[in-house]
């Protein structure tokens with residue numbers, strides 16, 4: 001039997017001052033968790049973690065049995081049936097409940113999480129609130145970027161980030177809450193002041209058994225213990241269902257004229273952004289604007305203002321802050337090198353997003369809409385023909401190409417898109433090499449046309465097999481435009 005020693009979470013004895021899932025990132029004083037279902041189960045890396053300064057371990061019975069004896073002699077092990085279920089609460093406690101010190105806004109939904117969180121962060125900052133943001137684009141703490149890999153980081157990383165936010169004086173944090181995070185307990189230990197639901201469409205069917213399972217995961221955010229108030233988009237069918245089944249108080253929003261607590265009215269859509277008036281629950285009216293085109297971005301912006309308002313901030317100041325804010329990297333980002341047609345790089349990589357993006361662009365041109373599109377490997381294959389069908393229905397020329405094929409055969413992924421696109425009416429071309437596909441689209445464009453390069457947005461790489469090759473659509477478009485413009 002190992003020596004049983006006290007492990008303290010309150011600063012005395014062998015104190016736990018942090019929590020980590022990675023033996024490679026141990027800071028002396030950390031508790032190291034080797035989670036079931038991961039390579040670290042059985043605390044495979046426990047010896048490395050202890051050598052690096054871990055003072056305690058967390059695992060389950062099976063993990064304990066498999067752990068090396070000499071490690072067990074050196075540090076106490078916390079053994080629970082489901083370590084993931086305690087990890088978030090534990091991390092929150094160890095870091096001193098930092099989330100409770102800030103106004104927390106959590107945003108979930110299939111589309112619009114990144115856009116809405118970034119708009120909220122920009123609007124908060126413009127309104128004079130020290131803001132933090134966590135999501136697909138990484139983390140930003142009072143304006144300082146911190147690289148994070150997941151949309152919603154694992155709980156130990158998340159609470160550590162919150163602790164830094166608190167230290168830097170962050171008053172409000174807007175963060176994306178993915179369905180993976182809800183299922184995996186990554187936001188355990190956080191009670192959001194406001195939980196926002198944007199919409200629900202087909203996504204992550206490689207992780208969830210079906211759309212209902214996916215919806216249930218999202219809906220779990222709208223329960224006591226996870227949030228105090230829901231803010232729900234009633235323009236979305238699943239949003240209306242959520243209003244019925246949420247077990248926390250709910251406020252609603254609509255950007256399309258439905259009855260709701262928060263409304264966007266007098267919407268004026270323009271190619272580079274839109275203006276509108278936010279009507280708050282008390283009937284007060286606040287002029288607002290969003291520097292991104294499309295009706296769906298009015299919904300995203302309305303959600304951002306309403307979330308900040310419900311979190312206790314002045315909606316007038318937040319709405320005014322939004323109007324002067326910046327766009328969001330990789331979201332309807334224009335690339336202009338003096339060419340006579342428009343090029344837009346957008347992160348649309350799911351059916352609803354492709355549809356929303358193409359519907360937004362169509363009225364902006366009297367010319368043709370050309371789209372470069374692919375679909376990721378090792379992810380829900382069912383969405384591929386749907387995306388192909390949407391592209392061929394809403395664009396004039398579709399260039400089917402590769403987009404992170406990962407370990408799948410890229411040609412087979414393209415075939416699935418092509419099968420959907422065969423219904424037309426657009427002209428369809430297949431060009432596997434993404435750079436050549438972009439070149440093909442740019443060379444086909446005539447004055448006044450719009451080229452949409454869909455799928456990667458802000459991403460800086462193309463994953464082929466296990467290797468991520470540098471590839472940024474925005475840079476490639478710029479490089480290829482040099483040839484086209486100079487022709």
Ligand SMILES: CC(=O)N[C@H]1[C@@H](OP(=O)(O)OP(=O)(O)OC[C@H]2O[C@@H](n3ccc(=O)[nH]c3=O)[C@H](O)[C@@H]2O)O[C@H](CO)[C@@H](O)[C@@H]1O[C@H](C)C(=O)N[C@@H](C)C(=O)N[C@H](CCC(=O)O)C(=O)O
Nearest residue numbers: 021022023024037038039040045150151152154178180181
């Ligand atoms: C496919 C997947 O879910 N992978 C998850 C998995 O990563 P992994 O492949 O490294 O896991 P593993 O090999 O089973 O276990 C490795 C474990 O050993 C540890 N380790 C490893 C080596 C070592 O020397 N020492 C050590 O301690 C690692 O820190 C890790 O904890 O376990 C990690 C730790 O729990 C997760 O962070 C990771 O999420 C990955 C990165 C991921 O991409 N997940 C996706 C599916 C995801 O969560 N996406 C959502 C949705 C985004 C959206 O809405 O589009 C998100 O929130 O990002």
Ligand SMILES: Nc1ncnc2c1ncn2[C@@H]1O[C@H](COP(=O)(O)OP(=O)(O)OP(=O)(O)O)[C@@H](O)[C@H]1O
Nearest residue numbers: 110111112113114115136296346347348353356357
């Ligand atoms: N409210 C919306 N409704 C429909 N489509 C949207 C909406 N907001 C954004 N989009 C489209 O979806 C793409 C991704 O947007 P965004 O990154 O904000 O969503 P997300 O929920 O964070 O997505 P992901 O989970 O893939 O990171 C955008 O580039 C745009 O094409």
